[in-house]
Amino acid sequence: MSYSRNLELEKINILQMKLNFKAVEGHEKYLGLPTYIGSSKKRVFQVIQDRVWKKLKGWKGQCLSQAGREVLIKAVAQAIPSYAMQCFKIPKSIIEGIEKMCRSFFWGQQAEERKTAWVAWEKLFLPKKEGGLGIRNFEFFNRALLAKQAWRILTQPNSLMTRVLKNKYFPKSTFLEAKVSPSMSFTCRSIFEARHVIEKGMCRVIGDGKDTKYGMTLGCQSCGSVGLKAR
Structure with a gap:
């Protein structure tokens, strides 16, 4: 257990006696996630981008079809940030960096070479029945997990x-x-x-109405109709 600097020593001692946990200055990581996020969020989450890069770098030398690259992106590269995305809003620069690496890998770019991207990357986010490949939009997926x-x-x-x-x-x-x-x-x-x-x-589902407040709103002035609006 680690304690805030603002916590009084007496309270720390009481907690130590009751909980019997080992006191430490701080945890660098817990269950693979950072426990403290400082002002430089990009530096903290850079490790996620580096892990994706190591995976993609190892696959680039292999003779993979485009279908094989799609499977690897979905099954491995896109799964790496998922755990952190359940707890943190990943910085946009990190998300853009990961998507850029996945995009380069999908179109078969090697080192500094550039290859033609025949379809806009955003279109590949669409389901296959709508003409896309169902590749995950990291920003939207991050929002969904936090939601x-x-x-x-x-x-x-x-x-x-x-x-x-x-x-x-x-x-x-x-x-x-x-x-x-x-x-x-x-x-x-x-x-x-x-x-x-x-x-x-x-x-809102009204149910028995005990937890719902009603506000009266006037309707048509000519006929004098009145409506109720739930809050």
């Missing part, structure tokens, strides 16, 4: 993760109403920024 975590917080209020985040970051408001503050961890900010993804598709 999945946001959905868990929204629908599982009694889970440990939800209770910890609520007590620390939004004790007096709901998850959807909470404001993002600079004091939030990078993981929490990443999840909060994905709320707009689920807000676009969610709707």
